Structure formats: structure tokens, C-alpha cells
Amino acid sequence: MNARVWAVNVLGWPILHIAIGFIALRVPSHVFARDTWLTTPRPWEQDGRVYRDWLAIRKWKHLLPDAAPWMGHSAKKLREPNPANIAQFFIEARRAEIAHWFMLGCLPIFLIWNPPWARCVLAVYALAANLPCILAQRYNRLVLNRIARARCRAFVRL
Numbered sequence: 001m002n003a004r005v006w007a008v009n010v011l012g013w014p015i016l017h018i019a020i021g022f023i024a025l026r027v028p029s030h031v032f033a034r035d036t037w038l039t040t041p042r043p044w045e046q047d048g049r050v051y052r053d054w055l056a057i058r059k060w061k062h063l064l065p066d067a068a069p070w071m072g073h074s075a076k077k078l079r080e081p082n083p084a085n086i087a088q089f090f091i092e093a094r095r096a097e098i099a100h101w102f103m104l105g106c107l108p109i110f111l112i113w114n115p116p117w118a119r120c121v122l123a124v125y126a127l128a129a130n131l132p133c134i135l136a137q138r139y140n141r142l143v144l145n146r147i148a149r150a151r152c153r154a155f156v157r158l
Helices: 003-026 043-054 057-063 083-105 107-111 116-157
Strands: none
Touching: 003 083, 003 107, 003 116, 043 057, 043 116, 057 116, 083 107, 083 116, 107 116
């Protein structure tokens, strides 16, 4: 691989990540107000228990970087559990998940000009950089959804 290919690989990923994150933050919130085919909870996720029990996500998700504050935005923690904040948290979790799916989707672009060994390295990087973030966003939404349903049931019983 020549220096130009190395430069494109090393600089291309961060530029794409920042650009996709920047664009995702400018998409109107109403676009992320409802689940899509991609973000819909699946039965196999068992309301987040798969992530909690099998992947031990609560032990490592706090280690994930949050680039949103660099762009003037952050929804890492739910400040007050009122309905408006919960709705906004769902929106931002979907926004982040979809942004990371788009980032992961850029992998085929990099496969075009790289030799086979570099394709493997880039695939590992793309998965390692995005999959944990996708899983954390899904887990957060599933847990919050379970809590919201339980509160609704408690409210109805009153």
C-alpha cells in the first residue's frame, strides 16, 4: 500500500464519522420520533436482557466515547425522568444508533482500494468502532422502554 492509500484510510474514517455525526445532529428530531425497521426492538433482545446478561453491557458501556458534546449536543444521561425528557432520550438514542449504522455502512467504500489484508483490518475496525455503540443505544432504549411500561401499568392501577 502506498502513502496515499494509508492517508485515505487513516483520515477517511474520522472524517466520515464526524461528517455523519454532524449531519445526524441536524436531521429534525421528528424523523427519529418512531422506530423504523432498523431500530424496532426484536423479540430475541428480550427487553434488553440479552445485552445485560450475555454481553454484560452495563460493565463496559460507560467506557464508550460520546462525540456528541464536541458538536454541541449530548444526551448521555437522562437528567429528569419526566415524559418530555424520556421522549427526547428515545429520539437521541435512535439518532445515535442510526448514525452508527451509517458509519458502519461506509465500510464497502474502503474495500474498493485496499488489498485483502487491509480489508480485514478495516472490517474489524468498523465493527469495533460502531457495533458497541449500536448495542449500547439499543440496550438503553429497551431498558427505558421497559421502565416506562412498568410506570404506565402502575399508574393505570391507581
